[in-house]
Amino acid sequence: LKMENQLRRALEDGQLEVFYQPRLNVAEDRLDAAEALVRWRHPQKGLIAPGFFIPLAEETGLIIPLGEFVLRQACKQARQWQLEGVAEIRVSVNLSVKQLRQGNFVSLVRQVLEETGLPADRLELELTESQLLDDIDNAINISRQLRALGVKLAIDDFGTGYSSLSYLKRFPVDFVKIDRSFISELDQVGEDSAIVRAIIAMVHSLELKVVAEGVETQAQMDFLKAHGCDEMQGYLISRPVPVDEFVKLLV
Ligand code: G
Ligand code: G
Ligand code: MN
Ligand code: NA
Numbered sequence: 001l002k003m004e005n006q007l008r009r010a011l012e013d014g015q016l017e018v019f020y021q022p023r024l025n026v027a028e029d030r031l032d033a034a035e036a037l038v039r040w041r042h043p044q045k046g047l048i049a050p051g052f053f054i055p056l057a058e059e060t061g062l063i064i065p066l067g068e069f070v071l072r073q074a075c076k077q078a079r080q081w082q083l084e085g086v087a088e089i090r091v092s093v094n095l096s097v098k099q100l101r102q103g104n105f106v107s108l109v110r111q112v113l114e115e116t117g118l119p120a121d122r123l124e125l126e127l128t129e130s131q132l133l134d135d136i137d138n139a140i141n142i143s144r145q146l147r148a149l150g151v152k153l154a155i156d157d158f159g160t161g162y163s164s165l166s167y168l169k170r171f172p173v174d175f176v177k178i179d180r181s182f183i184s185e186l187d188q189v190g191e192d193s194a195i196v197r198a199i200i201a202m203v204h205s206l207e208l209k210v211v212a213e214g215v216e217t218q219a220q221m222d223f224l225k226a227h228g229c230d231e232m233q234g235y236l237i238s239r240p241v242p243v244d245e246f247v248k249l250l251v
Contacts, residue, residue, distance in 0.1 A: 004060050007040075007053055009111070015041050018073045021240035022249055023092070023233045026225055027081060033090040033124065033248060035233065036074035037240045038066070038109060054096075062169065063096045063217070068108065069071055070094075075116040075123060082122065087250045090187050091152060092124040095130035106145045120150030124175065127153070129161035132171065143172045158199065165202055175231070176203045180214020183234070193223065200227050 001009075016038055023033040025204055040048040057063040074091040081089050099105055113120055125146060132139045132155065143153055154175035155168075159182050168176070178199050185192035196212075203210040212224045215234030224232060240247055 003053075003056060004062070007056060007060075007062055007066075010040055010042070011062070012071060015051050015213070016066065016069060017041050017242065018070055018077070019240040019242055020077075020091075020246040021232050021233060022246070024237050025231050028230065030087075031237075033092055033211060033231070034078075034086065034246065035092045035095070035126070035240070036070055036077075040071050058096055058098060061098070063098050064102060067093075067096055067099045068112075071109070072112050072116070075112050075118045075201060077118045079118040080124050081247075084143070089250070090122045090124055090152065092126055094126045094156065095131075095180070097127070097134055097139070100142050101135070106142060109146060109151060112150055113151075121152060124152040124154055126177065128154040128157045129155055129159075129163065130157070133162055133167070136167070136170075140171060147174075149170050155229070157196065157213075163199075165206075166210075168202070168206055173208060175209045175211050177211040177213050177224070177233075178229075183212050183214045183220055183224075184216070186220045196224070197227050200229055204228065 019037045019039050020034040020112045021037060023035065025032040034142050038050050040053055042048050054063070057066050069070040071093050074093050078089055078091040081087060113123065128138065147153060152171040154177055155171070155173050156177050157179045158176045159179045162251065176199070177198060182196050186196060200210050210231040211231040211233060212229050213233050215221055215224065215236050217236060221232060221236060241249070
């Protein structure tokens with residue numbers, strides 16, 4: 001069977017599963033958000049990481065139903081945590097620009113929120129810098145509508161694209177996630193610590209929150225805390241984990 005058909009079938013047969021990676025809110029000293037990251041539990045090959053099938057999904061258009069599955073699953077899950085009183089957790093879902101180009105993306109989000117009962121501010125949507133720049137006018141227009149619903153927005157992988165103050169200013173978002181390539185270099189003193197400090201200052205000057213991705217060491221965390229980074233995500237806190245393991249991180 002072609003990989004494309006296998007993926008389509010995986011979606012229909014429930015082989016796709018959402019893992020969650022927590023985000024630490026520094027000021028509140030608690031896990032306040034979880035990034036939803038899809039995995040493929042292949043009957044023969046085991047767990048497949050999204051790097052192997054998201055590009056194919058993007059090419060074939062399967063990203064539309066796949067993205068809808070992840071969005072609905074993550075919203076259901078966050079609503080369940082809320083009802084069970086587990087914790088106050090916002091879920092953050094990665095989007096493909098193809099989803100934004102669907103005419104009805106905003107109504108889909110509204111519908112999923114209604115259907116699951118999740119308050120809009122418990123949902124965050126992530127778009128990468130390069131995808132935003134691909135079609136900036138449409139992205140700005142849709143982002144405005146999503147924010148009008150009360151949904152939070154994040155720019156993912158920040159620093160890998162154009163990263164200018166002027167586009168950040170035009171773009172209606174709540175969070176900027178610094179790409180992990182900058183964080184991994186933080187242990188060596190030099191250029192990247194200057195870049196990370198500059199990004200934090202730039203994001204704060206626009207009164208947005210800054211999230212560091214890929215935090216793996218205590219030294220990185222200490223540096224980021226000392227420079228006012230608002231939230232952190234990375235293996236030091238936890239890897240992305242299945243939902244039953246995620247709940248254990250909260251107690
Ligand atoms: O989980 P992992 O680090 O292997 O993810 C690899 C990449 O796959 C990341 O860039 C992540 O944003 C992307 N990804 C994971 N889940 C989704 C998803 O549900 N939708 C989209 N569009 N991308 C995803
Ligand atoms: O592109 P995006 O930011 O959505 O990708 C998130 C990806 O980063 C996931 O695939 C996740 O597994 C990975 N990731 C999360 N934390 C760390 C980390 O501390 N180190 C590394 N190397 N990867 C991480
Ligand atoms: Mn992301
Ligand atoms: Na990222």
